[in-house]
Amino acid sequence: MSFIHSPQRRWLDLVVGIALLSLLGFGSRYIFLLNNDSRELSLDSALAMQGQRVSTDQGCVACHTVDGSIGVGPSWRGMWGRQETLSNGRTIVVNEAYFRNSLTDPQSQLVQGYANVMPRFFLKEDEIAALIAFAQTLSSPPPQ
Ligand code: HEC
Incomplete structure (x- = not known):
């Protein structure tokens, strides 16, 4: 002992x-x-890489896939320039103004076939710019 x-x-x-x-x-x-x-995807652009991180940190990835498969929300693969039909029957093309509006006021332009569950996000300007670069990278050819 x-x-x-x-x-x-x-x-x-x-x-x-x-x-x-x-x-x-x-x-x-x-x-x-x-x-x-x-x-994590490895991407050429540093800004897009940052956007990917913002998407993970803010939880966008929980609802939006980047490989084209359908999640709670539409996939971000090929999103830029894609034509969407909204729940009110109108059609829009995904561009920067639409993307920004989807963040701060997602209910105003609901994509047809999806539930109204996306929360509103008020992010910093550099985070939004990075998210946009990331989303653009996932479309081919990526817009300039
Ligand atoms: C709880 C689930 C959820 C989260 C978290 C979420 N979203 Fe969404 N998002 C949706 C759904 C559902 C839709 C489709 C309905 C609508 O338009 O609101 C959508 C639609 C969108 C659209 C329009 C897509 C298109 O193809 O027209 C964009 C852009 C978008 N989200 C960006 C984001 C970003 C950026 C984040 C993170 C900062 C995010 N979302 C987080 C559920 C989510």
Whole structure:
């Protein structure tokens, strides 16, 4: 019993404890980065890359896919310049003005066939510019 409480034993506990904690910390960070990387597209434009990050941080990715598959909302693949029919029967073409309006007032122009569930977003100008660059990159050919 005296060994358990000896000062050497306490040091050993401390060292082993720190070693295990750092393993756990670095390990989970590594796995987190690995997962995030595999989900991130690598794009030529730095601004588009930033837009991709904004889309992840703001949660756009939860509802909008980037591979063309349908999510809660329309996919961003090929979105730029695409013609959409709205719930009121009108048609629009996705451009910058429409994109901006979709962010701050999504209910005013609902895409036909989708639920009215998109929250309003009030983002900083540089975040919006980055999102636009990202969305444009997902259309081919990307607009200039
Ligand atoms: C809770 C789900 C949800 C989230 C989160 C969300 N959206 Fe949406 N979004 C939708 C739905 C549903 C629609 C289609 C209905 C409509 O027009 O509002 C839509 C439509 C859009 C449109 C019009 C698309 C088109 O093809 O006409 C744009 C642009 C858009 N969203 C951008 C964004 C951006 C940027 C973000 C993140 C800052 C975001 N959305 C977050 C659900 C979401």
